[in-house]
Amino acid sequence: MADEKSLKTLTTVVYALQGAGFLVGITWIAAVVIDYVKRDEAKGTWLESHFSWQIRTFWWGLLWGALGVITFLILIGWLILVADAIWIVYRIVKGWLYLNENKPLP
Numbered sequence: 001m002a003d004e005k006s007l008k009t010l011t012t013v014v015y016a017l018q019g020a021g022f023l024v025g026i027t028w029i030a031a032v033v034i035d036y037v038k039r040d041e042a043k044g045t046w047l048e049s050h051f052s053w054q055i056r057t058f059w060w061g062l063l064w065g066a067l068g069v070i071t072f073l074i075l076i077g078w079l080i081l082v083a084d085a086i087w088i089v090y091r092i093v094k095g096w097l098y099l100n101e102n103k104p105l106p
Contacts, residue, residue, distance in 0.1 A: 004047065007038070007041060007042055007045065007047050008047060008099065008102075010034065010038060011042075011050045011051070011054075011099055012096075012099060013034070014031045014034050014035060014054050015054070015092055015095055015096045015099065017030055017031035017034070018031050018054065018057065018088070018092050019092050022085070028058060028061075028062075031054065031058065032055060032058040035051050035054050035055050035058075038051070039051045039052075046102065046103070046104040047099075047104075048104070049104040049105040049106075050095055050098070050099055050104070050105060052105075053091065053095050053105045054095065057088060057091045057092070057095075060087075061088045064080060064083070064084040064087070065081065065084050067080055068080035068081035068084055069081070
């Protein structure tokens with residue numbers, strides 16, 4: 001089992017990769033792969049909630065992003081994509097703030 005300090009560092013890296021995903025989309029995939037690979041090591045620690053939070057952010061963001069792209073031509077897609085981006089930024093910021101305070105996410 002990895003120590004909490006290295007898991008916290010890794011969690012910080014994943015939040016950074018998610019943020020970078022707005023510029024370089026492939027970092028989203030790297031972030032979620034890291035989460036899945038290291039999730040078992042975080043089980044039972046306060047960091048476990050961050051791994052789950054990041055995984056859910058990826059999948060729900062992908063779902064809403066896909067719906068936004070599909071409906072893009074009928075204009076509602078624009079709204080869906082903007083709302084999705086705002087929601088993702090909110091989740092990255094909230095997660096990072098909780099991580100910085102050494103708190104699990106609700």
